[in-house]
Amino acid sequence: MTRLRQMMLDELERRNYTQNTRRAYLQAVADFAHHFHRSPEQLGLDHVRDYQVHLFRGRKLKANSVSVHVAALRFVFIAVLKRQWPVTDTPYPKKPDTLPAVLSPEEVTRLINAAVTPIHRLILMTLYATGLRRTELTQLKIADIDAPRMVIHVRGGKGRKDRDVMLSPRLLEALRHYWRGLKRKPKVWLFPGGNWHTDVDRPITDRVVWNACAQAARRAGIEKPVHPHTLRHSFATHLLEAGADVRTIQVLLGHSSLKATTIYLHLSRRHLQATASPLDALPLSLNTPV
Secondary structure, X not given: OOHHHHHHHHHHHHOOOOHHHHHHHHHHHHHHHHHHOOOHHHOOHHHHHHHHHHHHHOOOOOXXXXXXXXXXXXXXXHHHOOOOOOHHHOOOOOOOOOOOOOOOHHHHHHHHHOOOOHHHHHHHHHHHHHOOOHHHHHOOEHHHEEOOOOEEEXXXXXXXXXXXXXXXXXXXXXXHHHHHXXXXXXXXXXXXXXXXXXXXXXXOOHHHHHHHHHHHHHHHOOOOOXXXXXXXXXXXXXXXXXXXXXXHHHHHHOOOOHHHHHHHHHOOHHHHHOOOOHHHHOOOOOOOOO
């Protein structure tokens, strides 16, 4: 391990960054060093700017991915190497203001029914029933399932924040059925890791959750892009269409700002259809001029 990598690890741990953030930052800095064939200690602001252009033009990365690289480089140069330059010299790229894909209830049903394995089916049901992020799902522990109160405790979600989400009776029934079928009962992790989910000492990875979504979408013939966050978006949108208020959905999703939650107003059919188009108020004839 290089000295700089150890310095990064120490600083990341000191600031209590999540394991996912640590991995992403270390990989981004390693990619940056590999691109220039030099240690970041020998590179500077101009290299960072050139690298941002390379990420867009050469690697064809999207704005969200480039933002992760920029955050990692800011961290290593400013927090670790103590370089004195304003963060405005390494701006985050402007992200396109696009709406996420949302599945209809019928598509969610097809997706769950098309799951490749029973544990994949349970993963899809849990994502849709709770609106959890994929990392939050992988870190679920048996003790987080609070059946008497019918809630699931989410420990250390995004921003290191805990929250509770609803425990669907149907999901609880599916979890109990899954538990009864396990030959080796895990003591900690709700979803054990390993190739056959028999490694009870570690949880499943993000990749398992991604594969559960992608494989089921292909089998169900769903042409929309489907990934774990698609079920999170669908969860929130369907709650809104069923009459839940935005503030409640914000709490369930663990959004720190209500602004992040209001995007679902643009996706909800109930809210879109509640407002008539101004065209409907015009006294137009159905006959078209010849």
